[in-house]
Amino acid sequence: MPLPELSEASVALHVEADDWREAIRVAGALLSDTHATDAAYTQRMIDVVEEFGAYVVIAPGLALAHARPGADVHDDALVVATLAAPVRFGHPHNDPVSVVLGLAVTTAESHVGWVAEIANVFNDETAIPRLAAATTLDEVRAVFGASPLRIGDQA
Amino acid sequence: MKIVAVCGSGVGSSAILKLNAERALERLDLEADVVAGDIESLGTTAADAQVILTSPELVERIGKTFADIVVIDNYFDLAELTEKLERAIG
Numbered sequence: 501m502p503l504p505e506l507s508e509a510s511v512a513l514h515v516e517a518d519d520w521r522e523a524i525r526v527a528g529a530l531l532s533d534t535h536a537t538d539a540a541y542t543q544r545m546i547d548v549v550e551e552f553g554a555y556v557v558i559a560p561g562l563a564l565a566h567a568r569p570g571a572d573v574h575d576d577a578l579v580v581a582t583l584a585a586p587v588r589f590g591h592p593h594n595d596p597v598s599v600v601l602g603l604a605v606t607t608a609e610s611h612v613g614w615v616a617e618i619a620n621v622f623n624d625e626t627a628i629p630r631l632a633a634a635t636t637l638d639e640v641r642a643v644f645g646a647s648p649l650r651i652g653d654q655a
Numbered sequence: 656m657k658i659v660a661v662c663g664s665g666v667g668s669s670a671i672l673k674l675n676a677e678r679a680l681e682r683l684d685l686e687a688d689v690v691a692g693d694i695e696s697l698g699t700t701a702a703d704a705q706v707i708l709t710s711p712e713l714v715e716r717i718g719k720t721f722a723d724i725v726v727i728d729n730y731f732d733l734a735e736l737t738e739k740l741e742r743a744i745g
Binding site for chain 1: 662663664665666667668670671672674675678694709710711712713716728729730731732733
């Protein structure tokens with residue numbers, strides 16, 4: 501299953517965030533603004549880190565913000581937020597974080613195909629620094645192997 | 656051989672860890688059943704597991720186990736996964 505198309509609505513670049521909670525809120529706002537989730541899902545993503553620590557920082561500079569499926573998730577969705585200045589999540593090796601992926605899944609099984617695609621993208625160690633440096637949507641899409649959006653492609 | 660990839664919620668990061676562990680095992684030409692799970696159900700999922708793969712942030716939450724605990728810093732670094740898995744089971 502290919503990853504969802506990244507659009508202007510699902511990508512935010514070089515956003516100011518003072519701490520990891522704000523960084524997760526940036527990704528959460530993209531998810532709720534695109535109606536993939538309710539706003540409550542953002543707090544659940546923060547709760548995961550409060551409860552279990554910074555394990556969501558799965559690679560140097562990259563956090564995969566996510567929570568379990570729930571009534572506040574309406575669609576499977578992946579969003580990308582990059583930060584103007586990196587923030588610390590408290591991970592012993594992978595801090596600081598400059599790229600936050602926000603993942604919402606309706607069922608535990610529904611995202612398995614995406615996971616393979618995400619792994620394919622990020623097994624290339626240049627992917628995270630390229631995302632962190634990206635200044636346009638097309639640069640982000642290129643990291644994910646997607647072609648540039650042409651005018652008129654977006655609804 | 657059973658390997659459990661563990662995260663806090665059982666979706667997302669543990670699924671990535673499971674997939675890349677499978678890719679590392681392929682490199683090592685080793686066969687194992689890799690499953691993803693959350694920390695709360697670990698007592699059940701890891702009861703018959705030889706290896707538990709997880710983040711440094713979750714190690715302290717793993718209770719008593721007979722499995723080898725292998726800590727992965729970078730879930731996307733196949734070299735790290737391959738080396739650590741080889742040391743644990745190779």
